[in-house]
Amino acid sequence: MKLQYQLNAAFTTLLIVIMSVTAYTIYSLLLNLLIQDEQRQLRAKGELLVSILNDEYNSVNVQRFLNEQDLQLFIYDSNSDQILLSTLPSNVTKHWVENYDLSSDEQPLWRAGDERYVVSKIAFYTEIPGAELVLVTPLDDLQAVQHTFIFRLLVVFLIGVSAAIALSYLLTRRLVTPLTRLKHQIKKIQNRQFDDLKEIDASGEIKEVEQSVMEMARELERYISSQKQFFQNASHELKTPLMTIQGYAEGIRDGVFTESDAERGLDVVVQEISRLKKIINEMILLAKLDSEENIYEKELIKVEELITLIVERALPLANERSISLDYDTKLDTLLEADKEKLLQASMNIVSNAVRHAESKVEVRSYEKNERVYLTVADDGPGVNEDLIPHLFHRFVKGKGGETGLGLAIARAIIERSGGAIAVETSHLGGALFIVSFPKKENEK
Ligand SMILES: Nc1ncnc2c1ncn2[C@@H]1O[C@H](COP(=O)(O)OP(=O)(O)OP(=O)(O)O)[C@@H](O)[C@H]1O
Numbered sequence: 327m328k329l330q331y332q333l334n335a336a337f338t339t340l341l342i343v344i345m346s347v348t349a350y351t352i353y354s355l356l357l358n359l360l361i362q363d364e365q366r367q368l369r370a371k372g373e374l375l376v377s378i379l380n381d382e383y384n385s386v387n388v389q390r391f392l393n394e395q396d397l398q399l400f401i402y403d404s405n406s407d408q409i410l411l412s413t414l415p416s417n418v419t420k421h422w423v424e425n426y427d428l429s430s431d432e433q434p435l436w437r438a439g440d441e442r443y444v445v446s447k448i449a450f451y452t453e454i455p456g457a458e459l460v461l462v463t464p465l466d467d468l469q470a471v472q473h474t475f476i477f478r479l480l481v482v483f484l485i486g487v488s489a490a491i492a493l494s495y496l497l498t499r500r501l502v503t504p505l506t507r508l509k510h511q512i513k514k515i516q517n518r519q520f521d522d523l524k525e526i527d528a529s530g531e532i533k534e535v536e537q538s539v540m541e542m543a544r545e546l547e548r549y550i551s552s553q554k555q556f557f558q559n560a561s562h563e564l565k566t567p568l569m570t571i572q573g574y575a576e577g578i579r580d581g582v583f584t585e586s587d588a589e590r591g592l593d594v595v596v597q598e599i600s601r602l603k604k605i606i607n608e609m610i611l612l613a614k615l616d617s618e619e620n621i622y623e624k625e626l627i628k629v630e631e632l633i634t635l636i637v638e639r640a641l642p643l644a645n646e647r648s649i650s651l652d653y654d655t656k657l658d659t660l661l662e663a664d665k666e667k668l669l670q671a672s673m674n675i676v677s678n679a680v681r682h683a684e685s686k687v688e689v690r691s692y693e694k695n696e697r698v699y700l701t702v703a704d705d706g707p708g709v710n711e712d713l714i715p716h717l718f719h720r721f722v723k724g725k726g727g728e729t730g731l732g733l734a735i736a737r738a739i740i741e742r743s744g745g746a747i748a749v750e751t752s753h754l755g756g757a758l759f760i761v762s763f764p765k766k767e768n769e770k
């Protein structure tokens with residue numbers, strides 16, 4: 327069932343229950359109130375009558391007066407046990423006198439056949455001692471008043487319920503319409519129609535949900551496009567060496583390349599195969615870094631030890647390119663990360679720096695605001711401005727680049743260890759890579 331109908335049904339049921347209970351309570355209390363009121367009125371009328379008639383009691387006069395008043399009453403003499411006067415049928419009054427106790431002031435409802443009567447009894451002090459004036463009103467008269475009242479009340483309730491239901495319908499529609507629109511937007515996200523997404527007119531919590539959904543859609547769109555980009559780049563990167571290998575292999579097979587050419591061709595084939603292997607290994611590593619939880623084995627690492635290891639590994643490459651490698655190992659601080667992986671990330675950064683440097687690379691470390699910093703600076707041309715926003719994405723490479731995965735791997739490792747990486751311009755004129763980690767307390 328639709329939400330709007332559910333809300334309306336719930337509201338209407340609640341309203342009908344409340345109104346029925348109210349109507350029933352009023353209905354049952356009303357008759358009692360009417361009876362009490364009638365008794366009061368009968369007593370007032372009786373007392374008035376008694377005061378008028380007490381002055382000059384004369385049965386003929388009284389009978390005439392009473393006939394004119396349209397009152398249902400009788401006068402009873404308790405001493406002689408006789409009805410002195412009555413505007414009611416004599417068998418009825420006789421039946422009452424015989425069956426009801428007239429000595430009590432509080433009288434119950436009297437019955438005569440199917441009819442019931444409200445009764446009020448007033449002592450009538452005339453020359454006849456012990457005379458009682460008894461006034462009665464048929465209960466039917468009061469019930470008729472009760473029914474008229476309840477009928478009007480029901481009409482008012484019915485109008486009230488209809489108005490409330492109409493109002494509830496309008497209000498729930500206002501509430502449900504944005505939800506329905508949001509559902510359509512979510513359907514578009516499901517069908518990946520990101521360009522068709524429209525903002526909906528809503529407020530409060532629904533607006534907040536809409537904003538979260540839109541945020542999620544944008545994130546999903548970014549993710550899908552980065553995946554697409556990744557597959558395009560990956561297939562391109564894999565296709566190039568494969569085509570080279572195919573070209574040389576076919577050339578050698580068809581006798582196009584012979585002797586020294588064939589040998590050089592085979593060398594290229596071997597080089598390209600190892601490049602392919604490197605790309606595939608790096609892609610596998612990246613996929614693992616992304617998805618596998620337990621490939622990180624965190625441990626406390628001394629910063630000075632880390633720098634020593636980096637330098638040891640980078641020195642052959644630096645010597646080969648005649649680059650001077652300057653470093654410090656003074657910082658006696660700890661950080662927490664997977665040592666082997668962090669070393670690999672650092673090597674990716676340092677080997678880039680050595681490759682791009684003119685003559686010098688500096689590896690430094692320092693502490694600031696409870697963080698440990700590692701920086702790698704070189705005096706090369708620096709990172710191209712256009713490249714910076716995407717520098718840490720997969721397969722992004724600039725002039726003199728190789729596969730473009732080194733920095734993506736470095737970022738994945740550093741961020742998974744709780745660190746951060748950024749690039750700036752170094753004081754040497756080239757690139758400055760800044761890696762930072764939360765500082766760990768030395769427990770010694
Ligand atoms: N120190 C640097 N100075 C100037 N440019 C740099 C420096 N480090 C990286 N770059 C640029 O950033 C690009 C991306 O670097 P990254 O290490 O990710 O890939 P790569 O070095 O091209 O290939 P590989 O995956 O083999 O490392 C490089 O192609 C290069 O253009």
Ligand SMILES: [Mg+2]
Pocket residue numbers: 674677678728732733
């Ligand atoms: Mg690199």
